[in-house]
Amino acid sequence: MKKNRTRIPSVTINRLSIYYRYLERLSETEKGRNLKTISSQKISQITGINSTQVRKDLAYFGEFGKRGIGYPINNLVKELRKILGLDKKWKIIIVGAGNLGKALINYQGFKKRGFLVKGIFDNNSTKIGKKIDNILIYDVKDMEEFIREWNIQIGILAVPANSAQNIANKMVAGGIESILNFAPICLKLLPKIKINNVDLSIELDGLTYYLNLW
Amino acid sequence: MKKNRTRIPSVTINRLSIYYRYLERLSETEKGRNLKTISSQKISQITGINSTQVRKDLAYFGEFGKRGIGYPINNLVKELRKILGLDKKWKIIIVGAGNLGKALINYQGFKKRGFLVKGIFDNNSTKIGKKIDNILIYDVKDMEEFIREWNIQIGILAVPANSAQNIANKMVAGGIESILNFAPICLKLLPKIKINNVDLSIELDGLTYYLNLW
């Protein structure tokens, strides 16, 4: 898992996440059965990713396979979990208790990957103090202090575009280094802050563009 | 807008969507003021996309600018709307009336880009017949016929991973050609079907990978 981590394309990380998800499911269903290894060819068939690409992606991080045999499934799952940091607990907050925020809180993937949702933040006084899925909604004014106090590492931005930059700034001021942004704007933050954008508009426009071609 | 549309990278389309969003907002705030044109340099500053890239992306579709001057804002907005197919009405359905489905129905971006949400589908009998945001929830059994009857063009998949492929198949059988998929699986469909995936897990794993590096 160590090896030379310089210059690993971020698309490789995205693909590792796909391999991980598939192999995890596979190792569940294969528990007790005798499928112990898997080839890059087989991974390719399921994920639709070229088998050379699969081998290359994995080779960035170590020699996990055996020539002539393939990759030992359980070990590969374990290694991928380590590489992706999914063997640790991560503390997160969600900002924005609207429909999207609610949907996110109920999202099972957080628990699955050991994410602890420590709090929800909103500026709507009718929501503050209430709970969603047993997690308290706090005043967004108290967010920065909360982040510092609880050592929150990941912030999820589910607020409207016009307040997103402002809240992102406060997240960073509090010490957050990773942001998942659902607001449709380009956040301007220090380069060391990792930002991942989920942008519905872009995806929708992508669909209509292609529909419109015909 | 015509020109040679062969081999336009899909990342270009994504960027056009970003330009469009920014310029649309700009043309709103500049209404009545006298900023009539904008340079690729200025677009670059706001969007973070290299100015040569901006010019190249636009040049795929026509010569919208004037040398020495820049691009006329209002015209460019109009052209982008045409290119992205946002000058038409598109009929869509949402499958899955869970939290995510609800969040999507309330999403303002649909109305903004002329999307008509014609129906919601679910298999939970306690939900069928009810309404969300004034849109009726139907039995997923009736989906295929509904798509055919209403000429639905876009399907949004907000269901669990294990039923996603099955429902996607039925969407295609009904005549849908574009799918926005929120389920964390790789849908296997005919190549002519345009699929856009929104995958939370991949985004989250991307964050923890980078957090874990330090």
Next chain:
DNA sequence: TAGATTGTTAATCGATTAACAATC
């Protein structure tokens, strides 16, 4: 040994960007 499959090199492909002539 023969067949399978990895890990890696080298070739290919495609996208980004620098540079600049054209021109407003």
Next chain:
DNA sequence: TAGATTGTTAATCGATTAACAATC
């Protein structure tokens, strides 16, 4: 005319993939 900025060519950069020696 001088300055600004486009549209486009050519160079660069980076990612994907074909090919194959190594080896189980």
